[in-house]
Amino acid sequence: MKKPDAFEQEILAAYEKGELKSTSPSKDRLAKFKAAASATFLKEKRVNIRISTPDLMDIQARALEEGMPYQTLIASVLHKYVSGRFVESSSSLKSRSSGTKEKRRTS
Numbered sequence: 023m024k025k026p027d028a029f030e031q032e033i034l035a036a037y038e039k040g041e042l043k044s045t046s047p048s049k050d051r052l053a054k055f056k057a058a059a060s061a062t063f064l065k066e067k068r069v070n071i072r073i074s075t076p077d078l079m080d081i082q083a084r085a086l087e088e089g090m091p092y093q094t095l096i097a098s099v100l101h102k103y104v105s106g107r108f109v110e111s112s113s114s115l116k117s118r119s120s121g122t123k124e125k126r127r128t129s
Contacts, residue, residue, distance in 0.1 A: 029083070047089065055090060058098040 026034060036042050047055065073081075078092075085092035102108040 055088075058090065058094060061098060061101050
């Protein structure tokens with residue numbers, strides 16, 4: 023097993039201090055999760071993509087925050103985007119992305 027990174031150590035420390043508590047999702051959130059899961063069961067094709075490690079780690083963290091597998095989150099985001107229902111919401115998690123986009127804008 024690999025050594026936990028700083029983000030994982032932060033979560034572990036919060037858990038050990040008793041700062042994290044288990045909560046049940048609201049009926050609205052539960053309905054959202056069920057809809058996302060149902061949409062992903064309609065799989066007909068497989069797609070392979072390459073994605074940067076920081077982006078994948080951010081996706082996995084967001085999926086954990088949402089309480090779903092990261093593949094389900096990716097499929098849900100893509101489905102919402104192509105159906106015109108994608109609405110971006112902010113996350114309480116700190117992004118690991120390298121900031122390449124900002125670097126390009128300033129150049």
